[in-house]
Each structure stands twice: as structure tokens, then as C-alpha cells.
Amino acid sequence: MRNSKNRVAVSKLHEKNGISFYAVQSDKFKTIQLDIFLIHPLQKEAVSENALFPYVLRRGCSRYATQLELALRLEELYGAGISAAVHKKGENQIIHLNSGFVADQFTSGNTNLFDEAGSLLLEVLTRPVLEEGLFRRDYFDQEKTNLIQRIQSRVNDKMHYALRRCLEEMCAGEPYAIYEDGDEEGAGTITLEGLMARYRKTLAESPMVVFISGNVNDKDTGRFIDKFSGLERDCNKSFYKSQVTKDVAKVRRIEEPMDVSQGQLCLGFRTQVEAGSPDYFPLAIYNSILGGGVQSKLFQNVREKESLAYYIFSRLEKFKGLLVACGGIDIKNKEKAEKIILEQMEAIRHGNISDLEIEAAKKSIETGTKSMQDSQGGMIDFYLSQLLAGDDDDIESFLDKLMKVEKEDVVRISEKITPDTVYFLTSLSGESTGEGSRNE
Amino acid sequence: MKIFDYERIQEKIIMHEHKSGLKAFVIPKKGYNKVYATFATDYGSIDNTFISPGDKEQTRVPDGIAHFLEHKLFEQEDGSVMDKFSKLGSVPNAYTSFTQTVYLFSCTGVFEENFKLLLNYVQHPYLTDENVEKEKGIIAQEIKMYQDNADWRVFFNLLGALYEKHPTKIDIAGTVESISQIDKAALSKCYDTFYHPSNMIVVVVGDVNDEAVFKMIDEGITAKENPGEIKRIYPDEPNTHFKEKVEKNLAVAIPQFLMGVKDNSAVSGYELLKRKVSLEIILSILMGRSSLLYNQLYDEGLINQSFSTEAILEKSFGYTVWGGQSNDPAQVAGRIQEAIEKIHREGLDQKNFDRIRKAHEGRFIRGLNSPENISHSFIPLYFKGVNFFEQTKVYKELTIQDVQKVFSEHFSMTPALSVIWPMKM
Numbered sequence: 064m065r066n067s068k069n070r071v072a073v074s075k076l077h078e079k080n081g082i083s084f085y086a087v088q089s090d091k092f093k094t095i096q097l098d099i100f101l102i103h104p105l106q107k108e109a110v111s112e113n114a115l116f117p118y119v120l121r122r123g124c125s126r127y128a129t130q131l132e133l134a135l136r137l138e139e140l141y142g143a144g145i146s147a148a149v150h151k152k153g154e155n156q157i158i159h160l161n162s163g164f165v166a167d168q169f170t171s172g173n174t175n176l177f178d179e180a181g182s183l184l185l186e187v188l189t190r191p192v193l194e195e196g197l198f199r200r201d202y203f204d205q206e207k208t209n210l211i212q213r214i215q216s217r218v219n220d221k222m223h224y225a226l227r228r229c230l231e232e233m234c235a236g237e238p239y240a241i242y243e244d245g246d247e248e249g250a251g252t253i254t255l256e257g258l259m260a261r262y263r264k265t266l267a268e269s270p271m272v273v274f275i276s277g278n279v280n281d282k283d284t285g286r287f288i289d290k291f292s293g294l295e296r297d298c299n300k301s302f303y304k305s306q307v308t309k310d311v312a313k314v315r316r317i318e319e320p321m322d323v324s325q326g327q328l329c330l331g332f333r334t335q336v337e338a339g340s341p342d343y344f345p346l347a348i349y350n351s352i353l354g355g356g357v358q359s360k361l362f363q364n365v366r367e368k369e370s371l372a373y374y375i376f377s378r379l380e381k382f383k384g385l386l387v388a389c390g391g392i393d394i395k396n397k398e399k400a401e402k403i404i405l406e407q408m409e410a411i412r413h414g415n416i417s418d419l420e421i422e423a424a425k426k427s428i429e430t431g432t433k434s435m436q437d438s439q440g441g442m443i444d445f446y447l448s449q450l451l452a453g454d455d456d457d458i459e460s461f462l463d464k465l466m467k468v469e470k471e472d473v474v475r476i477s478e479k480i481t482p483d484t485v486y487f488l489t490s491l492s493g494e495s496t497g498e499g500s501r502n503e
Numbered sequence: 504m505k506i507f508d509y510e511r512i513q514e515k516i517i518m519h520e521h522k523s524g525l526k527a528f529v530i531p532k533k534g535y536n537k538v539y540a541t542f543a544t545d546y547g548s549i550d551n552t553f554i555s556p557g558d559k560e561q562t563r564v565p566d567g568i569a570h571f572l573e574h575k576l577f578e579q580e581d582g583s584v585m586d587k588f589s590k591l592g593s594v595p596n597a598y599t600s601f602t603q604t605v606y607l608f609s610c611t612g613v614f615e616e617n618f619k620l621l622l623n624y625v626q627h628p629y630l631t632d633e634n635v636e637k638e639k640g641i642i643a644q645e646i647k648m649y650q651d652n653a654d655w656r657v658f659f660n661l662l663g664a665l666y667e668k669h670p671t672k673i674d675i676a677g678t679v680e681s682i683s684q685i686d687k688a689a690l691s692k693c694y695d696t697f698y699h700p701s702n703m704i705v706v707v708v709g710d711v712n713d714e715a716v717f718k719m720i721d722e723g724i725t726a727k728e729n730p731g732e733i734k735r736i737y738p739d740e741p742n743t744h745f746k747e748k749v750e751k752n753l754a755v756a757i758p759q760f761l762m763g764v765k766d767n768s769a770v771s772g773y774e775l776l777k778r779k780v781s782l783e784i785i786l787s788i789l790m791g792r793s794s795l796l797y798n799q800l801y802d803e804g805l806i807n808q809s810f811s812t813e814a815i816l817e818k819s820f821g822y823t824v825w826g827g828q829s830n831d832p833a834q835v836a837g838r839i840q841e842a843i844e845k846i847h848r849e850g851l852d853q854k855n856f857d858r859i860r861k862a863h864e865g866r867f868i869r870g871l872n873s874p875e876n877i878s879h880s881f882i883p884l885y886f887k888g889v890n891f892f893e894q895t896k897v898y899k900e901l902t903i904q905d906v907q908k909v910f911s912e913h914f915s916m917t918p919a920l921s922v923i924w925p926m927k928m
Binding site: 089090091092093094129130131134135137138139140141142143163164165168169201205208209212215216217218219220221222321322323324325356357358366367370371372373374391392393419422423425426427429430431433434436437438439 | 536
């Protein structure tokens with residue numbers, strides 16, 4: 064099962080002032096990638112500012128004060144990229160700055176892209192363009208508008224919108240209901256002063272994780288790490304742990320009408336399983352059997368047998384212990400689809416799982432995990448997740464534990480899974496539109 | 504067996520031709536766990552009218568049939584081929600574009616069994632009246648999913664503005680109406696016409712033994728006699744845009760827009776690749792992240808980070824396209840037109856050209872980490888008569904004069920505009 068010859072080695076290099084550095088060492092990639100993550104608990108009062116400042120930082124730094132100058136410089140560095148993004152894992156908001164560029168053997172002359180891109184990335188994070196001690200007013204205003212537009216645009220992708228609305232309704236009142244971008248109201252009230260204070264606070268006090276990926280020598284790595292020593296840090300926190308267990312008194316039903324021709328059905332469940340717990344492994348297998356791929360019960364029954372959907376899947380939110388089953392269906396088929404989904408879960412609970420289903424689920428996760436080692440981004444995401452889960456497993460021991468899961472473990476875990484919320488995105492009339500009537 | 508070596512980018516391609524005319528390629532990726540294997544036919548949604556080898560009459564098939572056939576090939580007499588791949592722990596998939604249909608899997612173990620399975624099932628369709636009917640419900644949901652997708656709609660509305668007759672304006676999956684007309688006989692006709700090995704290629708990207716791959720090709724591909732040429736019939740398309748503007752309302756928050764200019768060069772082979780790279784560089788010079796125009800529009804709040812540009816070139820059609828979100832698409836359109844006219848007057852700047860060419864080359868190299876990206880880029884270009892890795896040569900050879908010439912030819916029409924407005928509440 065193991066394939067150790069193609070291992071990508073991940074090692075911890077250094078930890079100081081709440082900043083930990085990791086190397087993702089491999090010579091099979093043509094690129095070097097630098098990733099800086101700041102990890103902050105999802106909090107209503109902080110989320111909008113934390114979602115905004117990375118984008119203001121991306122507008123320019125002291126040396127290249129505008130987006131235009133920065134773009135010109137990055138083009139000179141063989142099309143190097145610098146990006147800012149904000150993600151969410153469980154009840155943590157993750158602020159992410161990244162730089163990717165080609166390895167030196169692909170550049171001509173004696174450019175040291177690593178030093179220059181590394182410095183630039185750090186300058187973007189720590190040396191913003193300031194006017195009287197604050198971010199530039201025009202950058203602030205523009206990026207605030209962009210943030211509000213990003214929030215409003217969630218509705219554009221109906222499948223993800225429905226999935227995230229289901230999770231939001233399900234966790235109403237818990238930090239998990241907060242989006243990584245916050246909400247429109249919160250974004251609207253951000254002030255320039257407040258944003259500056261938040262930036263300084265998050266940068267100084269939040270746990271920071273840095274990944275250096277690619278074929279980088281120790282000297283270059285050392286110089287890059289040294290660049291962080293000038294940061295004023297006051298961090299004594301570890302990662303916030305998401306609240307997972309919750310009793311569900313009654314299943315909630317939400318219907319949201321919108322001008323759509325296809326209905327989006329999402330069934331949300333609590334698994335009561337924490338990310339770092341040994342129960343996570345049978346839960347992952349459970350999810351794969353239920354809706355993890357073409358072999359899954361949902362795909363086989365909802366799509367292949369009943370032709371109700373084109374896409375149908377289930378997904379785990381590992382850190383919050385949630386499971387959601389989603390499908391895009393004809394509006395008139397809502398009851399039927401919901402019934403079939405619940406029947407599949409019932410079947411697992413009764414131990415109605417074939418050896419083939421267990422095998423296919425394990426192999427599917429194994430293939431996915433091994434494939435991840437062919438992507439620098441995939442490796443980084445895996446290790447960041449492991450850190451957040453407080454899980455020491457590397458890829459090999461992670462896979463070993465998955466492979467040891469038995470049918471009984473999956474059945475046992477299925478008992479813990481409780482229905483919480485049924486969300487349905489439906490048409491304005493609540494009825495199916497005539498077939499083909501909306502075609503151009 | 505032929506080996507093509509690309510030292511600059513440290514990549515190579517090993518090619519083998521099967522006696523049926525099928526060409527197989529191995530692109531080695533040393534140290535990779537994953538093997539990404541594809542079996543592709545030079546047949547896509549635009550091939551809806553053709554004369555099969557040996558026929559005298561032309562055949563017109565229902566829209567969406569290439570995509571329908573792609574769905575149906577997964578079904579085999581002894582069950583779904585997806586189950587068999589799942590047993591082997593691999594991830595099967597397939598996709599249909601305007602010009603190709605591609606079957607694929609990725610795996611991290613038992614490559615040989617997976618590969619034999621891929622070769623086998625694509626060569627053995629199993630079509631029955633019942634299984635054809637059953638698929639219609641699934642594909643109808645796929646079509647509806649795209650109807651609600653603003654990115655997709657704004658794109659097809661633009662194609663509807665650029666093209667009057669060319670079938671690229673038709674949705675790849677067809678319509679609920681058109682797929683209702685698809686039956687077993689029509690699917691078989693398309694299969695027999697377009698799935699001959701001489702119209703197909705196999706591409707394997709990963710850490711594999713090329714000789715073993717080619718041996719499996721020799722054993723696994725049925726050598727049918729080459730039936731001769733397929734005549735693909737496309738309507739005579741005017742060189743001008745069909746409409747200036749197409750607008751529609753959908754449930755979106757911010758208006759979405761796309762603009763485009765038709766490319767009438769009808770080039771193929773290395774010339775096509777060179778023209779595509781030229782157009783990409785022009786788009787960056789005009790409205791890329793380092794252009795004055797992009798930054799002005801961004802600063803004025805007329806565009807945001809969703810703005811992007813692309814150049815599409817096929818043998819029978821082509822266009823440049825750009826867009827994103829904007830509250831004032833007409834204003835953006837006007838400003839872009841002004842920038843185009845300015846370059847018509849003043850020409851391209853050498854310094855900009857040199858810097859952007861270098862940046863594009865860097866981004867091209869960065870994309871070579873991904874076996875999926877290599878495969879998805881290689882297949883369509885190969886069917887157009889050029890090898891994807893030749894792009895490294897283009898970056899080396901391309902001059903500002905080449906690009907200036909492409910600019911003058913291509914940007915001779917006012918761009919067409921497609922807008923999706925939010926629903927009026």
C-alpha cells in the first residue's frame with residue numbers, strides 16, 4: 064500500500080514568537096511556493112476586518128506602492144505571483160498570503176527569485192503603504208466595496224450557496240455560522256482606524272504558520288526565516304478548538320425561494336466527532352461510502368438508479384464535525400430525493416455495507432491522499448489541517464489508520480450521526496419550471 | 504517510437520503510433536505518485552453535421568449528442584465501468600468540449616489494470632433503448648444546473664453575439680428539447696464515425712514505463728482498417744459579429760459581463776499556437792494586471808479581481824474574451840475600445856512586450872507541475888496539429904513585429920458585449 068519512494072518530506076524547521084516554520088521538501092516541482100497563514104478564531108467583531116486587511120495589503124507595499132508597480136515587478140520576476148485570501152477551517156478564520164514562482168534553474172542569468180519574492184511577500188504583509196499611520200484611504204474604500212461585492216456574490220454559485228446556507232442555518236448562534244468574509248452589515252461598519260488596529264493586533268497576536276515548499280537550500284531558507292525576526296510579536300495563544308458536540312432537539316426545515324430553474328437540496332447532520340479523535344477515521348470512510356464518489360450509495364441510488372440528479376455528494380466539515388449531503392434536483396422531486404438520501408444512511412446504520420463498498424471507500428481516500436503529494440498546495444493544506452486538528456500523523460500514519468477501519472467501526476459511527484437541518488433552495492413559485500422552457 | 508526533448512522546460516514526450524493510426528504519448532513525471540491517463544477523440548459538440556467515411560449523404564445529429572455519448576460510454580453490458588475503476592481505487596472521469604471528448608482516470612497504484620480498463624471500455628459501447636432513455640433525466644439536471652450558472656450563461660450569450668451560425672454557439676450539453684430526440688441509432692452513428700482509433704489519441708502523464716504503456720496499446724487497441732476521411736461540415740460563418748450586445752437577467756448580485764472579438768485567421772499547427780500566445784500577450788498588454796487601463800478601471804471601482812482575459816483558438820473558430828463583474832459594463836467597454844484604438848495609433852511598446860513575454864513564459868512553466876494541466880493543454884493542441892511543449896519555442900522566437908501584426912488583424916472589429924443583470928425584484 065505504501066509508496067515511500069515518492070515521499071515529499073515535511074519537516075518543522077523552527078518556532079519562535081508563535082511563528083512556526085515548515086519545509087515541504089521535494090525536487091519534483093518546477094516551482095517554489097511560500098505560504099504564510101495567520102489563524103484567528105471566527106468572531107463577529109473581528110471577522111470583517113480580518114477579511115479586509117489582507118486585500119488592502121495586496122494593493123502595495125512601501126517599495127512598490129501601487130498594484131500597478133507591484134504587478135510590473137512580479138512580471139519581471141518571471142511572472143511570480145503574490146496573492147491574498149481568507150479561508151475558514153472549523154471555527155477558525157485563516158488569513159493567507161502566498162507567493163509562487165519558478166525555481167532558479169528556469170530563469171536566465173543570476174536572479175535569486177527566492178530572496179526577492181520572499182522579501183516582497185514579507186513586505187506586503189508587514190510594510191503597507193501608510194498615510195499618517197493609517198492605510199491609504201482610497202485603497203481602504205475600494206477594497207471595502209470589493210469585500211461587500213464578494214459577500215453579495217455568494218449567491219451566484221447556487222450549489223455552494225445552498226451548501227453554505229445550510230451550514231449557516233444549522234449552526235445559527237455558533238461561531239461556525241460566521242462566514243470567512245463576514246457579512247454585509249459587518250463589512251459596512253469597518254472604519255479605517257478600526258482596520259489598522261485590527262491588522263496590527265492580528266499580525267502581532269495570532270498564531271502564524273509559514274510553509275516553504277520546493278527545492279530550497281538551507282541557506283536560503285535560513286535567510287527567509289531571519290526576515291521574520293523584525294516582527295513585533297506578542298503571541299502566547301495556541302489554535303482555537305472548534306466546539307463539536309451538540310444535541311439536536313428537532314430537525315429544522317428551511318426553504319429559500321429564488322429565481323432558479325433547478326432546486327438545491329442540502330441535508331445537514333451533526334457527527335459529534337472531533338477532528339483529532341480516532342473516530343474521525345471511520346467517519347471519513349462512512350462519508351466516502353455514503354457520498355464520496357461514483358461508487359457511493361448516493362451516486363448509485365439518487366443518480367444512477369433514479370436519474371434524479373446530475374451531481375449528488377456528501378461532504379465532511381472535519382473541524383466542526385458536520386456532514387452535509389447535497390444534490391441539484393428538479394423541484395418536484397424534493398421529497399423523493401430526501402427520502403432516498405435518508406434510506407441510504409439508514410442502510411449503513413443497519414450494516415448494509417458490502418466489502419466492495421468499504422474497499423472502494425478506502426482506496427478512494429488513499430488515492431486522493433497520495434495524489435495530494437503531487438501538489439505543493441495540497442501538501443500545505445494537509446499539514447495545516449493536521450496542525451489545526453492537533454494531529455501528529457504524517458501522511459503515512461494517517462493512511463495506515465484509515466486502512467485499519469472495519470465495517471463495525473463505520474456502523475458504530477453511523478449511530479452518532481444526527482439530522483439537524485434540511486435546506487432547500489427552490490424556485491419562486493415553489494414548482495418545477497416546464498422542461499426546456501428556459502432554454503435560449 | 505519517437506522522443507521529443509524540451510530541455511528548456513525539462514520535459515519530454517515519447518510517442519508511439521499504433522498500426523490503426525492511433526497515436527499514444529507518454530509524458531514522464533518523475534517522482535509523481537499519480538498517473539493521469541486519457542483516451543481522447545477528435546470529436547466535440549460542434550461536430551453535429553458530417554459525412555461519415557463511405558457515406559454520400561450528410562448526417563445532422565441532435566445537439567448535445569457528443570456529450571450524451573460520453574455519458575453513455577460508462578455503461579457496459581456487465582454494469583457501470585465506474586464500479587470497476589472504483590474497485591481499483593482510481594478516479595474515473597470524462598469531459599466533452601466544443602472539439603473533443605476525453606475519457607480519463609487518475610490512479611496511484613495498479614496502473615496497468617486501470618489502463619487496460621480505459622482502453623477497453625472506450626472501444627466497447629453498450630447502448631440500449633432503456634439505458635439511453637434513463638440518461639435523459641440525469642443530463643436534463645446537468646443542463647438545468649448550467650442554466651442557473653451566470654458564468655456559463657454570460658459566456659454562451661457572448662458566443663451567441665459573436666456567431667450567427669457556427670455550432671460553437673450551442674450549449675455543449677444541448678437543450679432538454681434536443682436531447683429528447685437522441686436515440687440509440689444516432690449515438691451509434693456518431694460512435695462509428697468518430698471513435699475510430701485513427702481519430703483518437705492516448706496520453707499518459709506520470710512516472711510510468713513508456714515501453715510497457717506502448718505494449719498495452721499494441722495489445723489493447725483493436726486495429727480496424729482506416730475508413731478514410733470524416734467530412735465535418737460547418738456553416739459559412741460571416742467574418743463580422745452577429746450582434747453587438749446580448750443582455751439577460753439572472754439571480755446574481757452584481758452584473759456580470761464578457762466582451763469578445765472573433766478571430767477569423769483559421770490557422771492550425773504551430774501557427775495557431777504562436778497566434779494564441781500572441782493574443783494572450785496582447786490581452787495582458789492591453790488590460791492585464793500591469794496595464795494602466797486595468798489599474799484605472801480597478802481604482803475607479805469599475806472592475807474587481809474577478810476580471811480575467813483569455814484567447815481561444817480552434818481550427819474552425821476562435822476569439823479573445825475578457826470580463827468579470829462590473830456595475831457599469833458599458834463604461835468598461837468604452838474604455839477598452841479606447842485603449843485598443845490607442846495601440847492602433849501608437850503600436851505596442853517593446854519594453855512591455857519583453858517583460859510580459861517573460862512573465863507568460865514563467866507562468867507556463869509553473870503550470871507544468873500539474874499532470875492534469877499538461878494533459879488538458881496537450882490534447883486539444885495535438886488535434887490542431889501542434890505539440891503543447893512547443894510553446895517554449897514560441898516564447899523564444901516571438902517578436903514584437905509578429906505580435907503587432909496579430910494585433911492589427913485581430914482587433915479590427917468593435918468587441919461584442921454580453922451582460923447578465925441581476926433580477927429586478
